[in-house]
Amino acid sequence: MTITEDHLVSSIAEALQFISYYHPADFVAAMADAWAREESPSAKEAIRQILVNSRMAAVGKRPLCQDTGSVNVFLEVGVEAPTAWRRSVQEMADEAARRAYLLEANPLRASVVSDPLGARRNTGDNTPAMIQTELVAGDRVSVTVSAKGGGSENKTKFAVLNPSDSVADWVVDTVKTLGAGWCPPGIIGLGVGGSVDKAMAMAKKVLNDPIDITDLRARGARSAEEELRLELVDRLNALGIGAQGLGGLTTVLDVKVATFPTHAASLPVALIPNCAATRHVHFTLDGSGPATFTPPSLSAWPEIGAGDAAGRPLDLDNLDEATLASLAPGDTLLLSGHLFTGRDAAHRRMVDALGRGDPLPVDLAGRAIYYVGPVDPVGDEVIGPAGPTTSTRMDKFTRPLLEGTGLKLMIGKAERGPAAIEAIRDNGAVYLIAVGGAAYLVSKAIKAAKPVAYQDLGMEAIYAIRVEDMPVTVAVDMRGASIHTLGPARWARAG
Known part of the structure; x- marks a missing residue:
């Protein structure tokens, strides 16, 4: 039996679609356990929304998150594997990504x-894929496919410690500085040793290992690596950062x-x-055909209800000062x-226009802006999954936009930096967060949407949208x- 190009391309393409709407079962179980144990009301509600969104995505076969990620493919090619490949692995992975991301039934x-x-022009099909290939013993091709979101990827850290330094202390101190832009709760991958490139590659790859910390705690550590894992889980959770950085x-x-x-003089540590x-799946090719994937049973999700979130109604069309002043963290x-929606590219254009004294294409006075780049809609959808992006990327634009337009509300995810908070305070504005990782759920609150400016920016264009009961936190x-x-x-x- 021969492992053909089509076996690899079709399998990767199907894997990318599969992971766009199915969380791994171990992740669902771990999140359900975290929800059951959580005592912080805000964090518990955030986890609930993530789990509800996860089940909705599984049923609707639509993306878990609007950031459907960059394509990461890890291949272990057996040196005796009967392959019939004429193209490079990069070319085949790119074809697979193109197929998956442009699929009409579920565009990513x-x-x-x-x-x-x-110019940083969008490639339009999410290519090229990021590839790691290794030749190993055996006659099969082992493949792990993941889709890595930009918010968590941007929080990657690397250091070369002294051999006598504590890796655990460095990790704890580093996670303290990450903020909430990586959308916790999640998984930390560490690559320790090797070289700069080896440590990074290990940290990225190990993220795809099964979640098994509960089993490890029950049986006890049997190696220095396992001792470090147990120590770090306890110490990192003791930081109190919690789901979405809300505290928990x-x-x-x-x-x-x-x-x-x-090297004897080095201790490289990569943290991702x-x-x-979290989206990944593993499969093996032996020449019998493309891989097949079994969806998780819907019983994997906890019975937590899919009801609407509770909260105080806020009319976005009547944002007076008294209403804004009544809002508290x-x-x-x-x-x-x-x-309106708007991300980095749109903010840059608006701030540049203000600097030139040019009018903006939209009137933001007394209005709200949502930091989002949605997925394209399908069927009768008004908009595709539309969760928030990391707000700190807009920090440098915040003061000129508030002062130049009269904007009053901003909605995104994670914390704001000191300069942005100062600008918010000086201009009598308020910053809200939606739950990162609940994009499909959030999209159901959007009842109308149309692009109104900067359409050449694709998903970063400005949209005018109308929402009903969109859940957020001050x-x-x-x-x-x-x-x-x-x-x-x-x-x-x-801790």
Whole structure:
């Protein structure tokens, strides 16, 4: 039997579709356990929304998250594998990505841009894929496919420690600085040893290992790597960061560690987090045909109800000062009315226009803007999955936009930096967060959407949208108080 190009291409393409709407069963189980144990009301509700969104995506076969990720393919090719390949692995993986991301029944968001130092134009099909290939003993081809979101990828850290330094201390100190942009609770992958490139590759690959920290705790550690995992899970959760950085008991579901021999003078450590949209699947090709994938049973999801989130109604079309002043960090709201979308590229254009004295294509006075780049709709959908993007990327545009337009509300995910919070306070604005990892759920609150400016930016165009009961949490109030400071401080504990 021969492993053909089509076997590999078709399998990767199907895997990318599969993981776009199915969480791994071990991840669902770990999140369900975290929800059951969580004591922080805000964090518990965030986890609930992630689980409800996960089940909705599985049933509807639509993306878990609007950031459908960059394509990562890990191949272990047996040296005796009967392959009949004429194209490179890169070419075959790119064809698979193209098929998957442009599939009419479930189009996935193209997020990859070419020319990273220049125009940064979207490639339109999410190619090229990121490939790691290794020749191993055997006669089969083992493949792991993952889709890695930008928010968690952006929080990657690397250091070369002294051999006598504590890896655990470095990891804890580093995670303290990551904020919530990686959408916790999730998984931390560590690559320790080797070289710079080896450590990074190990950290990325080990993220795809099964979540088994509960079993490990029950049987006890049998190696230095397992001792480090147990120590870090306890210490990281003791930080109190919690789901979405709101403060709570669970920040990490597991910590995965891979090691490799290294130079006597070095201790390289790579840290890569995986978010609440953890997506990966493994398959093996032996020549009998493309891989097949078995969906998880719907019984894997806990019975937590799919009811609407509770909260105080807020009319986006009547944002007066008294209403804004009444909002406090941690308040849960249900937004209804009209708002605009806008991400990095749109913000840059608007701020540049303000600097030139040019009019903007939309009137933001007294309005709200949502930091989102949605997936394209299918069928009778108004919009595809539309979860928030990391708000700190908009921090440098915040003051000129608030001062130049009269914008009053911003909606995104994770914390804001000091300069943005100062601008929010100075301009009597408020910052809200939606749950990262609940994109399909959030999209159901959007009742109308149309692009109104900068359509050449694709998913980063400005849309005018109308929402009904969109669930959000107040993150920064008019006085500059932040839930991302108050929440973790309340839930931090000795560890």
